[in-house]
Each structure stands twice: as structure tokens, then as C-alpha cells.
Amino acid sequence: MTRTTRRILHVVTNVGHYDEPDHPTGLWLSELTHAWEVFAEHGFEQRIVSPAGGPAPLEPRSLRFPSYDRTARAWRADPERMALLEHTAGPDDVDAADVDAIYFTGGHAVMYDFPDCAGLQRITREVFERGGVVSSVCHGYCGLLNTRLSDGSLLIAGRRMTGFSWREEELARVDGLVPYNAEEAAKERGALYEKALLPFVPHAVVDGRLVTGQNPGSAKATARKVAELL
Template sequence: MTKRILNVVSNVAHFDDHDHPTGLWLSELTHAWDAFAAQGWEQTLVSPKGGKSLLERRALKWPLLDASAKAWLNDPAKMALLDNTASPSQIDPDAFDVIYFTGGHAAMWDFPDSEGLQRITRWIWESGRIVGAVCHGYCGLLNTRLSDGELLVKNRRLTGFSWREEVLAGVAKEMPYNAEQQMKDRGADYSKALLPFVSYTVTDGRLVTGQNPGSAKATARAVVKLLKD
């Protein structure tokens, strides 16, 4: 039977400062999409509100715009998928084997408190299925509680975009919170690569997380490995 993947993208278009645009970091979606598509698996896009997911402009410039993301940009059918994402209320979690949170700074604003995404994530996790996240996508796991009231991330090994990387990216002062510290405060066993912006992925049972955009390929491949095993 084919596997089904639920890819999560953001609806947010700017920082608190409306003059600072943001959105989905496209390659974090496309590398996962390509890895899953290569297996012949079905994929769906969902966002906290449904509808349009805008793109992070910084990710669309050389050298950050890689071949995978460029191919998506040049494919009208793929771009149309980002104009009409599903809302959580339209999703039956029982239909999916994986929920996979993509990143971009936008995710910091609308992922953590989406009750719809929390409902889906809780169901998928408690059904013995896979939860994945790359870069800022892990913000979607910050506040997800299981049926017993415990946070999903408590005592779980994971990674995600580090505070040092926020500082080096020059945007730390504009962030609504320190995601790395928030994860630690929730009892997560957070780790990161020795050097910023290099590929780093953590697999803890059925939880797969990647640190940054450079981890997108490895994170998706780790999910593929879990599903195939």
C-alpha cells in the first residue's frame, strides 16, 4: 500500500514588523516532496488556516535557491498547490502515515498554537506513526500535548534552528521567542551540530527532526528510511 504524507506549511507573510516579509523556506518543502515522490507516495499540503502559503524571499536567491526549489518555482502545477492548501479541519489524520512540518521563520508565528495541527499531530503520534520537522518547523511541536496531558517533546531527542543561527542570520532581535530555549524549557533533549548551518538530523524513535535548511535532504531521507523499515 502506498504511504501518505501530510506536509505542513505556514500562512504567515511577515514578521511583527510588517515591512519584513517572510514565509515558507521553499527548499525545506521541495527536498522532502522529492524524496517522498521518488517512493511513489501520496502527498498533501496543509497550513494552519488553509489557503495560500507565501514564500520566504531570501530563500529564492542564489546560492540558497537550489535545483529542487528552482524546479518547483518553474512548475505551475506545483506552485498552484501553495495557493490552495488544506486547513486542518479538512484533514482526516487517520489517512496519513506522516506529518512533516516544514520551516521558514513564518512557522514561528502560526505553528505553535494551531489547535488543528496539534489535534492531527497527537492522533498521528498516538497511532504509532511518524512525526517529522525541519528547521523552524519544530515550532509546530512546542505546544502539542498527548492524551495524558504530557508534551510530545518532553524527554525526546530533537533538533531545530538554533539560537546561534538566528543571531548569525541577523534576525534574532526580530524573533518572537527563542525556539531552542523554549524546547529546552519544555523538557526536550535538544542538540545541534558543532558548526552552524551544516546538516544535522536527529531520529528518536518515530520523531525525526532536522536543524536547518541544509538538513532538509537528510531529514526527509530519515523519514523515508523509517517508513520503509
């Protein structure tokens, strides 16, 4: 029997601070809630995974206006939804055959635990090579930097994509805190990196079954493009 309901796997971080412990970070909540709402409207099944499994801390700055909008407030007010972030699955709990699209959320925390997670790389590779959709928003593209396909090539090499730009890091005044320049890292790996003309403007890029959004305001557009592909 053929499964008709599409299944989305959201990826969130387990990291709660920058290299300096007194500078907290974590999941940028609206990047999850905006996409979750879009996918729910399409009737998709949704699940959350993290590199280590277990709790996903929230980025404090994502709990302030304008990012702290209706969807983010509703999530925080719902104990069942918050429990989803307290008890995320680990990569070994996920069968990639059950995933139609993987969606990497952001927040600066993901720069630490997304890039070298072998379990997430396995899931991403299997989803992509099986004809599924690989997507990310904002810093979520750090989870794609080191993912290789079965032939050894980097997934993002030669593909159009976007993600949080270095200019946006500077304007957010965290360029001195982040562990590396993600935009430059993507370019070094052969990605055809693009960004909007103006910082913080919603911008999403589709290259085949790779869908990426530039910043927090791009989550809905990214999710909609994923839904269209599915």
C-alpha cells in the first residue's frame, strides 16, 4: 500500500550558547513555527529531530518582537508543543525512508552542532537520493555544509542556495561571536550562494529538490516552496 501523507522532519539544535557561555543562543523559534503551520495546512505529518536528541533550547532574541509573533507565542503557550522540543528524537531514531522532506531550522546555535553530525548527514543524503526534498532556513544551511552524496560529492556543490549572510551577521552584531562565516563556508564548498538585495528581506531559492531560505523572515516562503515540490 502506497503512503499518501507526506512526512516532514524538522531539525533543531541542542546547543544553548556561543563559545562564550554568557552569550545564550538556541533555536530561532519562529523558523520552526512558521514552517510547521504551513506544513500543517497541507496535512503533512511532522516530527522533530536534533543532533543529540532531547531538549532544544530557545534563542532568547527570537522571543522578542517581531520574531515573537502569533505562531511563536501560541507554541510557547502550548505544553504539548513545548514538550516536542524537550523530547526531540535523535538521528538513530529516524528511518530516512519515512521522510519526504527534511527542514533544517536556524538560530546561531546550529553553527556548532549541525555541520558535523553524521546521523543528520545520513538522513539528508538518503532523503535526497531517494527523491525527497532537502531544505533549510537561515543558519540551517550549516547542516548542509559537509553533507556528501553517495558518490562523494558535496550536496551543495554547484547548486544555487541561500542562508543567513555575513552582512546580516554584522547588522545583528554577532559577527564577533559566531564561530565562522557560514556564507563563505558555503561558497568554499562550491555552492552558488545568493542573497536578497537588502538584508533581512524574505528570500528563498529553489534548485531542483534543494530549497533554502535566507533569514528568519523567509521561513514561510521556504516551507511553501517545499510543499509545492511535495
